Amino acid sequence: MTLLESKTTRRQVLKGAVAAAVLWTGRSLFKPLFAQQSGLLARPVAQVPTDPTDALWGRARATRVPMNPQNLVLPRVAEAGANEIVVRALYDSDRLGVLVEWRDAHKDTDLGTVLQYRDAVAVQLPEDPSQSVPAFTMGQEGNAVLIYHWKSDWQFSPQYDVDEAYPNMHAAWYQYSGVAAGEMPEAEDYLSRGRKEFLTAAAVGNVLADPRAQESIGPVQKMRAEGFGRLEPHPDQDAAGSGVWADGVWRIAISLPRKQEKFRLADGDSLPLAFAVWDGSRDERNGQKAYSAWNTLRLGAVPAVERKRGAPGWLVPFFSSVWGAIIAVLLGALGLDLWRGRRHKKEQRGSGEQ
């Protein structure tokens, strides 16, 4: 140590080498370790896909985001369903797309009985990034967050209720539902044919109770909050997206405009993003959820591989995950070489890439 301390440049070189060695020997070689360290990177595409299975997502860099059970405020949860999510981001000239993936053994989309809860995911960003970054706990008074909230039931079973849960049920007549005696109304019938005040929450404008409003919004609802318990639907509904559950994994694509009310996300800009996931079969809802702290998303430049026209799409994820590791290892090796050879070169090149 003392020997190295005598020359700062040597120490820097050694640091680079050690970092590279750690990366090289680390078991995360094939994991997007670099992405995790440097935050989220959005890559440009011609058009952001809203289908989570779109091959374009393969061009995005996958980043693991650790999730924690919400245990700051009541009601708390000691353990949440999601421990980690994988996030990818893409952007086009108008929109930013985020793909969130997490493991969930049960697809929970039905809310027809009293103990059923939905799977859901939320992407959170500051309402006004020119202010100080709001608390990741849904913002605070005077410093709001925007929340893009995908709800499984809105996409998969918007009118799944008591008669879907209990297909053999019988009811003689639902007065004011707008349907004849002996017929089974759906919630929508109260709004379109019957009397809406008997679909009580819908009658006072609660979107959760209004299948027609949900259809026009789509499965991703834009919301606004100034702290826990202060979530409200946003007046502008500008989200798009959808989710797919397969083999125990949810993949949810959420797209939002780069131009928001209080800012525009330009190329190269960074933006704090946070996430929350609810696992319905664990009775997760409201603050009983898994959430992340803020992550920085940057709208990055076009990666080299993408500039080559016709580069096969399958190569992209390979590069995106392993490329950084290779570079670091090379840099580290170079640093070692420099140190050993005591060559008189510009020393800064050897410093460890983070």
Added chain:
Amino acid sequence: MPNVYNWQIGREMSYPFEGAYPERQWAFVFNINRCIACQTCSFACKSTWTFSKGQEYMWWNNVETKPYGGYPKFWDAKILKLMDDAHRKAGRSMEWKTAGKDGDERPYGTYEGMTIFEAAAQETPQQEVALGYEPSDDEWSAPNFYEDTAAGATSSRGDTTLEPTQLPEHKTWFFYLQRLCNHCAYPACLAACPRQAIYKRPEDGIVLIDQARCRGYRKCVAACPYKKSMYRSTTRVSEKCVGCYPRIEGKDPLFPGQPLEARCMTACPGKIRIQGLVRKTADGKWAEDRFNPIYYLVKVAKVALPLYPQFGLEPNGYYIPPRWAPRPYLRQMFGPGVDDALEAYAAPERELLAVMQLFRTTQQIIFGYEVLEGPKVFEATIAGRKWEMFDDTVIGYGKDDQEVVRVKVEETMHFLPDKHPNSI
């Protein structure tokens, strides 16, 4: 958590919010002894409020047979079990100290165990605002299960502990419990809502779920020990008893501008029910209102008792306990005031007998009453003591001090003439 004073348990207790009290409080008194479980109340409510899709299982008012019946199934046994577990874990017990019982501050003594709020706070780490659970569909599905099912061994049928003239306590017994939202002074539903979508109205203390703010989290369903918040699958949010607030506000066209009792109250053929509005002070106590029938029954005659006061919600439903059921069971359900209440009820004093005639005599809320003395019409010995009955007249007054009802203790007898023996 702030401390609030709960007079039903005779002490301060912790509650998530500072005390904030309405000007008047919606409250009711039910005489369990009179109920025949006809369920007219249940259907009056259902045909008024909960006949739409998604509300099938909702009985904001229900009548269940105790001890086994419950809607949702075993609701009180389950919450009592949770409380018992919490007390055992904390090395405490759900005991009352009745030695220091005293007038208005602690009429039943002091509850020394934990409320559902305090029990939840004991958990480490604390996860919920109140101790509770969420009933399943199955538990909600049979609202009158165990109807008329008695407790007691078959060998004890017909056995009583005492002679019938001495207030029998039956060894084989059941009774009907009429239940709806208690519009509590310290509602657990309100406390547990992460969005503060539940509020207590400053004018009448009615507790409502704001249907625009509710997001269907069902924390209120879990937290309300009486299980009177219910989730509706067609709207994805929860609903609860609204205390028939339009009637309380005088919006019913039947008596424009006059506060009317809730539908379940006014429909009661058994005349077991009376509902009113009691005046509250700024610090949450009941303001003295000597001739308000609810105030008189609860605070003066002390014949009507809160349901499970040890939960700590200061519920505003009061019950005259059934005099034939075992006292330990009743004490568990209504607190240690049971013995005094039953003594008062079994041989009612003159004023109490008069006020009990007001039950279910008018749809208009009675804000005050007056008793005009009448002649003695009967005398008997009850529990070894002389008891006299007077044919007094009781007059009920409405919001504007107008007379809304006048009734005598002795019911008027009408004899049908022979030529119309079967007509009504």
